[in-house]
Amino acid sequence: MKDKYGRVIDYLRISLTENCNIRCLYCMPDWSCKDFQEDKSMLTTEEIIKISKLFSKFGIKKIRLTGGEPLLRRDIQEIIKGISKISNIEEICLTTNGLLLESKVEELKKNGLNRVNISLDTTDEEEYKKLTRGGELKKVLRAVKRCRELNIPVKINAVITNLQKAESIINLAKLTENDSLDIRFIELMPIGLGKGLKGFTGQDIINILEKKYILENLYTFEGTSKYYKIEGYKGRIGVINPMSECFCETCNRVRITSNGELKSCLSSEKTLNIKELLNDKYSEEERERIILETIFNRNEKNIFNTSDSEKMNMNKIGG
Numbered sequence: 338m339k340d341k342y343g344r345v346i347d348y349l350r351i352s353l354t355e356n357c358n359i360r361c362l363y364c365m366p367d368w369s370c371k372d373f374q375e376d377k378s379m380l381t382t383e384e385i386i387k388i389s390k391l392f393s394k395f396g397i398k399k400i401r402l403t404g405g406e407p408l409l410r411r412d413i414q415e416i417i418k419g420i421s422k423i424s425n426i427e428e429i430c431l432t433t434n435g436l437l438l439e440s441k442v443e444e445l446k447k448n449g450l451n452r453v454n455i456s457l458d459t460t461d462e463e464e465y466k467k468l469t470r471g472g473e474l475k476k477v478l479r480a481v482k483r484c485r486e487l488n489i490p491v492k493i494n495a496v497i498t499n500l501q502k503a504e505s506i507i508n509l510a511k512l513t514e515n516d517s518l519d520i521r522f523i524e525l526m527p528i529g530l531g532k533g534l535k536g537f538t539g540q541d542i543i544n545i546l547e548k549k550y551i552l553e554n555l556y557t558f559e560g561t562s563k564y565y566k567i568e569g570y571k572g573r574i575g576v577i578n579p580m581s582e583c584f585c586e587t588c589n590r591v592r593i594t595s596n597g598e599l600k601s602c603l604s605s606e607k608t609l610n611i612k613e614l615l616n617d618k619y620s621e622e623e624r625e626r627i628i629l630e631t632i633f634n635r636n637e638k639n640i641f642n643t644s645d646s647e648k649m650n651m652n653k654i655g656g
């Protein structure tokens with residue numbers, strides 16, 4: 338499947354719920370906001386598997402399950418098992434805050450999960466509690482350890498805002514000392530609550546790390562990430578710069594929100610209701626034509642700081 342700019346789309350991200358078990362300051366409003374409790378329009382297990390099958394026919398090879406917090410779904414094992422049976426899907430990945438991961442990950446792997454991205458913005462217990470409005474850091478660190486024991490490739494994703502200090506970045510980078518995991522620093526995007534904060538740029542991160550360490554540029558660009566390595570350390574440090582650099586030219590992904598809306602560009606409010614399209618009133622040809630046409634006509638570039646991006650919520654889109 339290609340868009341009109343010739344970009345091949347082979348990566349689908351599905352948000353499984355907009356609800357979460359924590360409330361990161363840049364992502365969700367505080368606990369007094371009850372909007373996320375019911376999630377009535379959430380895609381069902383069957384719909385998720387049906388969508389994955391449909392998109393695999395269009396050339397999707399990699400599926401990432403995200404949220405909100407995807408591990409809040411009681412049917413997460415079933416979803417992964419179902420997707421793993423689809424012949425063209427080569428990789429199933431999960432993006433999670435890691436709080437519920439430790440006890441589930443072994444079975445997730447058995448059911449077909451290949452990789453895990455764990456979001457972690459600090460290694461300080463008190464700071465983690467503050468940034469997530471109550472999260473328990475120990476559980477996340479235990480989950481990282483468990484994944485590594487099971488030989489599951491782990492990437493840690495961190496978004497650093499002006500609520501934090503350079504020390505948080507140094508301490509996160511230290512996680513790469515004895516383990517071959519990747520820690521990737523992602524620039525804060527002005528989406529939803531992210532709009533009210535200021536983020537560190539990828540270059541800020543590199544400058545901070547270079548003051549303390551000898552940083553080797555690996556000159557590798559994987560997906561959206563540029564990689565570096567601290568001399569003598571096992572893991573890698575990545576920067577993902579959606580704000581200070583544009584990587585739209587090589588964008589290979591589309592997203593489906595937790596209520597079944599296809600988003601062909603992260604920054605666009607325009608969506609296509611896939612849940613509705615699964616209805617029997619559409620013939621298979623009609624359904625496929627509508628989806629392929631929408632993807633063909635997707636944005637050439639992301640545009641942030643519009644009234645659209647302010648209205649969006651990252652927990653619905655899945656990052």
Ligand code: SAM
Binds near residue numbers: 532
């Ligand atoms: N709850 C899971 C987690 O935190 O990994 C999955 C969903 S979360 C929305 C996915 C990613 O989006 C997280 O790594 C989070 O840090 C990131 N994120 C949320 N809001 C963001 C923003 N405004 N700019 C950049 N990244 C953001």
Ligand code: SF4
Binds near residue numbers: 406
């Ligand atoms: Fe939840 Fe992930 Fe958003 Fe944090 S970033 S509030 S963990 S959905």
